[in-house]
Amino acid sequence: MHTENKDEMRDKILEAALKRFTHYGAGKTTMNEIADDLHCSKASLYYYFPDKKAMHLAVLEKIAEAYFAEMEKVTTNITSAAQALHNIIDVKKAFISKFCRLEIFKIQKDGPSVFQEGVKKAKQIEIALTTEVIKAGVRTGEFKVDNAEQTADLLVQAIVGLRFSVPDHFSNDEELDEETFELVIEKQKLLVDFFIKGMKA
Structure with missing residues (x-):
């Protein structure tokens, strides 16, 4: 996986998380929901972020x-x-x-x-x-x-x-x-x- 593609995927995850957090609240959003929005596995999210708190910080x-x-x-x-x-x-x-x-x-x-x-x-x-x-x-x-x-x-x-x-x-x-x-x-x-x-x- 090229660095550019990794950066693009990370940005897509953050955009999806931001959309969810803004609409439903960070506390009520799950990693599964963000993965579903992106049509990817939850494991893919953990490749970029160790947990939801790390994603929240990002x-x-x-x-x-x-x-x-x-x-x-x-x-x-x-x-x-x-x-x-x-x-x-x-x-x-x-x-x-x-x-x-x-x-x-x-x-x-x-x-x-x-x-x-x-x-x-x-x-x-x-x-x-x-x-x-x-x-x-x-x-x-x-x-x-x-x-x-x-x-x-x-x-x-x-x-x-x-x-x-x-x-x-x-x-x-x-x-x-x-x-x-x-x-x-x-x-x-x-x-x-x-x-x-x-x-x-």
Whole structure:
């Protein structure tokens, strides 16, 4: 089997898994169902992934790549840094809405250390992108900020914190219902507005 064909098959498996996970939820999807969708044996899946958790992690990595590609578009050709900060929230909202059944927070709690490292890396990427937006605002005179990196770090940490502090009852592996999710997004946008006002002062 050529490397290219192996890569193609792996991508097909991930696409099938993503489709199932997105529609039915990762926890309710079986390896047999994914194999049936692909018209292959379950053994074929295990050739590429040792278990469903490994496949789940690979799906999340694939989504993360697409997520940060969209985030990077926000930092390209910025005409308004304030609008770009709001666009980052919109990108986040769109991805979470689309992939809410992937049980990201459950695997974040129970997943292997490699996933925990991935979460840390993802946060650092988000802070770096937010820093670029703030620096762009400083260059154009839209913002007055002494330390863009520190401000970006504080903003991203605060935005993430709202995900856990807004719900009345919450555990790390719990997905938000639609109403609470919308409330979190609303508060995140208000928080961004407060930061923008402070940076324009």
